[in-house]
Amino acid sequence: MTLPAPLLHILKDVLRRQFPKAILPEGEDLSVGAFPEWDSLGHFNFLMSVEERFDVRFSMEEMTELKGLKQIAAALTAHGVVGG
């Protein structure tokens, strides 16, 4: 699936704000565990920040399944978010 690039950029920005002290690796498709601060609790908080940024709500299943930025971007698109 092709994803709108701005969406990934925004997601990475949300990630940066969620973990202001972390050193983020290069690349677009980062996943939970990509740096020490991004653990399971950090991931839950990150998904809540994504919800707030895009004004969407993920289901319990989505909270469990969404692990990487590309997956999250795809879920956002499915929620009707267009390009950020």
Added chain:
Amino acid sequence: MTHQILRVCGTSNLLPGAAAWRPLEAKATLAFGEYGDWPQALLAGADDPVLWVLVLEDLISPDQAEGLDAEAMDALLRPILEPLRARLEGQATAAALVAWSAWRPDAIVRASRRPTAWQRLARRLETALYALAAQYPGLHLIALDEVFAIEGLRGAFDARNLYAARCRLSRRGLGELAGAVACVLDRLAQPAKKVLVLDCDGVLWGDVLGEVGVGRIVLGGDGLGKAFADLQAAALRLARRGVILVLASKNNEAEVWAAFDQHPEMILSRKDIAAWRINWREKADNLAELARDLDLGLDSFVFFDDNPLEREKMRAAQAQVSTPELPADVTLWPALLDSFDLFAKAEVTAEDTAKTVQYQNRAAFSAERSRAVNETAFLASLEMKPRAEPLGPANLARADQLIHKTNQYNLRAERHSAAALAALAAAPETTAFLTRLSDRFGDHGAVGLTIARRSGTHAFLDTFLMSCRVLGRRLEVWMLADLAARLKSLRVVWLWAEFRDSGRNAVASDFLDAHGFSSWPDAATAPTLPDDLAALAGDGRLYRVALADLALPHLEVFDDPARAPASYPERRAPAAVS
């Protein structure tokens, strides 16, 4: 203020690191405990303030409450509150904040004839928590369900978060919790605002008085006029809790007082207004003058004006003044004024309720002093009657208030917590007194606080402060003389003091030099400050005086037969120097 640590624990997982905590993280370093370790967290870290988030349903299921009477409910709640009680009874000096929620969704009809068992349990919890707060001054409560109700209870909780992460609160609920905690922390760190500055046209009444006349202003009755009357009533409620009301308005002064005197729907009256500037000058200049009249800093003023341009000008010219943005809809203002956190205090004392009269007296005093030629004769003519009363449970709330709001005449600006103050009041090696003053201008209430910590023949002046309401009366000399007499009777010889520059207490800076203290260690080096007292001193300038060498001038201005100057035979007796 130094960046303090706030230990955070809860019965729910509080999602440390969630963005909702960020605004609170700007005020304190949040140290989250592990999920589930709240009993241990309450008992550890006695020197740091702690926040306990208690969601009742995390600990008790609704089924457990069914069929229980009040006594059985209390027995169910007791072990839950035990760690908190143990902390409060122990050595903890830092504040404990408890934010609790007992709401759970239920069918409306189930509570239509009698409260449900869960509702009764929630009330028992509330009663038990407030009983603890009445007993322990260091405990501060946040009724989360009241906070959540403002935007809607249902949205403050999130079942998904509960099942996914064992957190009952939603993102919004966490944010509202953090905001409420920030309000309480702010008040613990900084005093409430003292002065509400009101505009007249467009605030106290609708329309322009100078154009329509007293009979045609919009005030009272139904509709919008009722909103203006309600705003006045809200201002009066604030005044009764100790907020000083002043007017800063661009009007003809005579017309404003005519409205006060003649309009039948006026809620406020002249006697509610402590000071005013009703003229056509810039309001920023008027406020600077009012601050001088009242001897209060501009940072204790809140400017309430309907004109956005006036608000902008005030923010630009007097940034210290709080100038809240107001919604354009006047009907929202009465509730806004009622819920202003800026003025809110946890305790309202008898002094607060008499504040307007005291500040009117202050203005009258300033006027008379400026006319008097001989200061000593003038002070003697005031018939000042000072009186000291030991610090104890009956006056702790007032002492706590003085400690947190006295900025100018305050030697060390040591802001003891309420719990620490209670501990000091009870400590046998402490001499602690409030000073009350009345004179022919009225009863000023408790206006001074002195706390000395003793060790053998030495004493350290832990706290010496005086309300700016009574500056210029030499009351500080009487307070020092009174302390000296008490310390001498306890065989104290040396009094140590520290001046700590808080940036706002310059007025107190020469107090020690002027009354016989010498800077130490510049002074003769022996004796030195005993270690237990040295531990109390901060990073300020240390001073020392032999009590026999204290310089205590002007005591004759006080109408105080019990403690007339003769009561202090050694106050300036060179021959008696030890």
